[in-house]
Amino acid sequence: MTWAISIYALPYVAALLLTGVSIAHVWRNRQIAPSKYELLFMSAGAELMLSAFFRLSTDDLPAKILFSKIQYAGIVVIPIAVFLYILQYSGNTKWLNTRTTILVSIVPALTMFLVATNDLHHLFWRTISLNVDDPFLPLDYVYGAGFWVWFSYVLWLLLAIGFLLIVLLIRSNNLYRRQVIALLVLTFVPGVSGLFSSVKIPPYPYFDPSSLAFSLTFVFVAFSIFKMRLGDIIPVAREVVVESMSDGVIVLDGQNRIVDLNPVAQYVIGISTSDLIGHRIDKVWTSWPSQIGKLYDEIEIGREVLLDTWYGRRTFDMLVSPIIDWRGHRNSRVVVLHDVTDRKLVEDELRHRSERLEALVEEKTRQLRAAERMAGIGETASMVGHDLRNPLQTVVNLLYLANNKLSMNLTESDYNGLKNILTQLEKQAEYMDKIVSDLQDYSKPMSVQPVLTKIRPLLEDTVSAISIPESVKVVIEVAKGSNPAMLDPALTKRVLTNLVINAVQAMPNGGLLSITASRKDRDLLLTVSDTGVGIPEENLEKIFRPLFTTKAKGQGFGLAVCKRIVEAHGGHILVESTVGKGSSFIIKIPVTKDSADQ
Structure with a gap:
């Protein structure tokens, strides 16, 4: 066996080194759910590239056949690992179980058995020969039935993976579409190249695209892991956490443009997501605070802002957090809006x-x-x-x-x-x-002895017991349904006497004294009105206080006593007055059901 390093083998060396670094990185983050499938995929790829390197580096036919067989250990594992990873990544975790793993492993396991025992039955490779016309001495295969079963299986698996990724691409927001596109490239470039190579339709003579495709794929894997954080944050986590949050979440880039937002934020702004993504937030949401655009490196917790939403002005607690990209730069922010209007x-x-x-x-x-x-x-x-x-x-x-x-x-x-x-x-x-x-x-304590009392006689007796000048005209009106009423006649007469005397004294030059009785709801209203001098507004709140009086003679107990008597009946007394026009004192006494019925 002689060894000669082929130029075809050099890409495998570079890709193998990058894959080793990527495996080390994924191993450090193996607590993330999809990492075990990444490890399986990259480990199988590393085995494939190492075997391919040795196959291309020897000119001995038996050695090349041996390394081709060893290479298939990685080839049959890669589709399984990719399929399981995509199931995890796309959120179809209900299919991730032992039964699914066994089912998708049946054909690869049979394929590996056929490859290992091909010399006995030639079902996978009918013949294998060295292509001496190619300066790199590759192997020419004539495939058997076992290979075409494997070929059909891989094709079916690629279609299933492609369907899952295209659905995810449609559903994902801009923030994660680059990851999905990267996965599409990682899946289809080596897969399609391998299928082309298998059916012998390479784009150039003596060129096997699968070798370069696998090498470039694993270079791209390393690039995706370190630049786009592939596997660190997956859209499934976003669906579970961000989409279901009760707070609004908005992702802004360095130009204050909306990169992503959840349904709550979209609802608050009141504009469709397609009209928001890629636009400056202060242009599509005019009430957005301008100073927020300056917060690149700050974290603000508990800051309250007033924002106009489509359903009115609301108060929000705002949390602004910087996003650190793969280069360590802080040029994006996550804004979380918690509506505290009801709490406020x-x-x-x-x-x-x-x-x-x-x-x-x-x-x-x-x-x-x-x-x-x-x-x-x-x-x-x-x-x-x-x-x-x-x-x-x-x-x-x-x-x-x-x-x-x-x-x-x-x-x-x-x-x-x-x-x-x-x-x-x-x-x-x-x-x-x-x-x-x-x-x-x-x-003394006020004791009320209510009896069924007729109102008109009570009013007339009160007026007749008072000396009223001829210059004062007296009018008594009792509305229908006002009597009888349950009240203490002696105490009520005492109140009316005080009010009538005060009214007469307020009209030294004569005037009109009106005494009316009426019913409002379940209250008896007794009103004593005059056309006298009136009461200044500043005294209206004081007149029922004891010892307050504006008269030259008097101690200021009269209206205070009236108030006590009325309140002892469960009612209250009000006053309305205009200086120069007169005053009205309104007594409201609750009427019991018995008296109201009569």
């Missing part, structure tokens, strides 16, 4: 509720302090009222006796003078009695 709304609502709660606590604290102050006032008022009531009763009794004395013989002048004094004294006594009543009503 909840935070704003919680903040507003907190502020309202703080204001309420402050108001309640103020009211508590006022209540404590009023409790002291109430206690004092109770004592004052008790102490003042006795001499006041004495004054009233004396007035009664004095009036009786008036029936005695007096001159007309003395009689009129004394009568005037007694009248003034009686008015002062009544005023003092009102002060005492207001003090005691405000200080």
